[in-house]
Amino acid sequence: MQAKLKQTYNYAFLDEGSKKEIRRATLKAVAIPGYQVPFASREMPIGRGWGTGGLQLTLSLIGDHDCLKVIDQGNDDSVNAISIKKLVQSCTQVKITTDSERATLIQTRHRIPEVPIRADQILVFQVPLPEPLRMVEAKERKTKQLHAEMDYSGIWLRLYEDIVKWGKVSIGADYPALAHKRYIFAPSPIPRYDLPKLHQADGLFLFGAGREKKIYAIPPHTDVEPLAFEDYPFEVEHFDGCSCRRCGSTDTFLDELYDETSGEKFYQCSDTGNCQKRQEMRQADL
Amino acid sequence: MGYVAVTGGQKAIEAADQLNLWYRLKDTEHSLETTDIEKQLRHLVDRVMSESGLYAPNYAALAIKQAEGDLCEAAFLMRAYRSTLERTYESLTIDPGRMRVIRRISSAFKDIPGGQILGPTMDYTHRLLNFSLNHENSAEMMNILREKVPDLKLSQPPVFQKVAKLLREQGLLFPPKSSGTLFDITRDKLSFPAPRSAKLQILARGETGAMTALAYSNMRSHIANHPTIGELRVGYAEVTIAYPLDASESICLGEIMITEVETINAFERDEQGEVKLRLGYGLTFGQNETKAIAMAILEQSLETEGPSPTQDEEFVLLHVDSIEANGFVSHLKLPHYITFQSKLDVLRQTQKIATATADKKRQINAQKEGQNDAGKAETNI
Known part of the structure; x- marks a missing residue:
């Protein structure tokens, strides 16, 4: 299968014209932080809604000098991450890594690696629903207008209603934020824990929504403010008193797991690449 | 795990x-x-x-x-x-009026110029399982069929006039709405309101089942709409491109089979006060008759305004694509541990708030009751 792809398909799957078009949309996205740039998303050989937006960004950027890391839920070995890596490998000669610090390009679904992204790295997000206003307005035609006029009263009202009803904002992952005081954007379903990592960061964050045909970006050193009220501040997930069963860390995002035999609850780092490194460091210390 | x-x-x-x-x-x-x-x-x-x-x-x-x-x-x-193929050429406009017809019917007129041709269809075949197909002798069958099936190329006129042309000549039809420019849904993201060319392209490659269901809903409940099929034709049309060295000449690349449907809808009055009929248009690759009819119904429905879901272009156009609908529905099979963890966290926090609020209420009620009891006791004395 892999040999066949090399013969039949162009380098990095897409034809050069398509790749150029995606990069042009990306440049526009970088120039207007948080603005959703429409692009003619191509059908990819993985499910539409399974990371095709991220994949198109990755393929439009990648060259043989790159080193790629792909994670799903923070995990390098998740079947979907493997499947995406397999595809990229079959049509390029890039190196693959699980070490986020070695990667030049990282494609992710639902997480940001624990180690901050550097200026020479790009983090590509797979985005299922790029429109943060969709929860209050069903029509694309309308939401486009709301963004243009910066009319965000609907989404603010939604947050307020949450507080009245539940005593707090009930949004879990994909928490909306304001990019550089202009566009409200959907950070993709990353946990709230990861959202502050986008604020005034060194690296470039690109968001690709394949099915919804949009690209947007948070360039380096951009203000990213989660939507919140002064008396109801933004809160990240709580892991009070929990630590990773493998590396012992208490300052990472943890997966909640249950022991198969005892049924007991335990925690483990969601960022497996980082967890592995910490375990090795821990062993070296011993 | x-x-x-x-x-x-x-x-x-x-x-x-x-x-x-x-x-x-x-x-x-x-x-x-x-x-x-x-x-x-x-x-x-x-x-x-x-x-x-x-x-x-x-x-x-x-x-x-x-x-x-x-x-x-x-x-x-x-x-x-x-999506991996370069687009080398754009074909010249295909005129289905000139297609090599294998089937052609009209539900609007009994007699149409050139006549009706039932052609290959299961419409009037009884839906009985044909058990003899279990042991079919195809060579023998072909010998019988060879004698019975006429050579269409010899027995019918090369071109059938379109039924719509008749209506148009009599001044009964509005001209099709067109923005004049051709949108390409594979090269540009759709924005709304969508140009008619984009709508037709999306419907032409929409999922058959989804389109049939939507068209059915349009006919059945939401707006009493029962279009008449002016003409349904199936046949082969030539695909040609302009000759690269001389644009006045063209080269034929071959034939494609298509199904074309034109439906006649209720008459309307336009801005100039003219009363005419409007045509619904459906065109698909291959012989896909139900889909082509559904397309004509949906296409026309999108030209009208009203409360039916089939009159809402975002609803129809963004949901009939098989690849997109299947992709997103099936992506639920992917792990969602992080989002679920985040949701659980919110739920637990909300539960804490709810319990605290309930406790507080209970305390206040208890205090009130205590005061009331005390009051009662005093009055009893």
Whole structure:
């Protein structure tokens, strides 16, 4: 299968014209932080809604000098991450890594690696629903207008209603934020824990929504403010008193797991690449 | 712990690939010939070509074989292949009025110039399982058929005039709405309101079942709409491109089979006060008659305003694509541990708040009751 792809398909799957078009949309996205740039998303050989937006960004950027890391839920070995890596490998000669610090390009679904992204790295997000206003307005035609006029009263009202009803904002992952005081954007379903990592960061964050045909970006050193009220501040997930069963860390995002035999609850780092490194460091210390 | 926490994703995928092959071949003596699929499962091939937007019968047959008959998967394989191909030429406009017709009917007029041709259709065949197909002798059957089936090329006029042309000549039809420019849905993201050319393109490669259901809802309940089929024709049309060295000449690349439907809807009054009929238009690759009719209904419905879901262009156009609908619905099979963890966290926090509020209320009530009891006790004295 892999040999066949090399013969039949162009380098990095897409034809050069398509790749150029995606990069042009990306440049526009970088120039207007948080603005959703429409692009003619191509059908990819993985499910539409399974990371095709991220994949198109990755393929439009990648060259043989790159080193790629792909994670799903923070995990390098998740079947979907493997499947995406397999595809990229079959049509390029890039190196693959699980070490986020070695990667030049990282494609992710639902997480940001624990180690901050550097200026020479790009983090590509797979985005299922790029429109943060969709929860209050069903029509694309309308939401486009709301963004243009910066009319965000609907989404603010939604947050307020949450507080009245539940005593707090009930949004879990994909928490909306304001990019550089202009566009409200959907950070993709990353946990709230990861959202502050986008604020005034060194690296470039690109968001690709394949099915919804949009690209947007948070360039380096951009203000990213989660939507919140002064008396109801933004809160990240709580892991009070929990630590990773493998590396012992208490300052990472943890997966909640249950022991198969005892049924007991335990925690483990969601960022497996980082967890592995910490375990090795821990062993070296011993 | 599922398929993330366990390492060995690579091995799992390889094993799944092998199992697919195993399940496809384990109970059979010979592998399916793609030519058999292409030639004998005509409607399947037509449907896959139509929903993928790629006219390539042999590739469609291959996709059907590879997908083990899963139509959405087959259309998806074709779409993914298509997105790797450069667009070298744009064809000249095809005029279905000049197609080599194999079937052509009108529900509006009994007599149409050139006559009605029933052609290959199961419309009037009783739906009884034909058990003799279990042991079909195709050579013998072909000998019988050769004598019975006339050579259409000799026995019918080369071109059938369109029924719509008759109506148009009599001044009964509005001209089609057109923005004048051709939008390309494979090269630009759709924005709303969508130009008519974009609507037609999306519907032409929409999923048959989804479109039939929506068209049915339009006819049945939401707005009493019962269009008449002015003409439904199936046949072969030539695809030509301009000759690269001399644009005044053209080169024929070959024929494609298409189904074209023109429906006649209720009459309308336009801004100038003229009262005329409006045509609904459906066109699909291959012989896909129900889809073509559904397309004509939906296309017309989108030209009108009202409360029906089929009059809402975002609702119709963004949800009829097989690849997108299937992709997103099936992505629920992917792990969602992080989002679920985040949701659980919110739930637990909300529960804490709810319990605290309930406790507080209970305390206040208890205090109130205590005071009341005390009051009662005092009055009793």
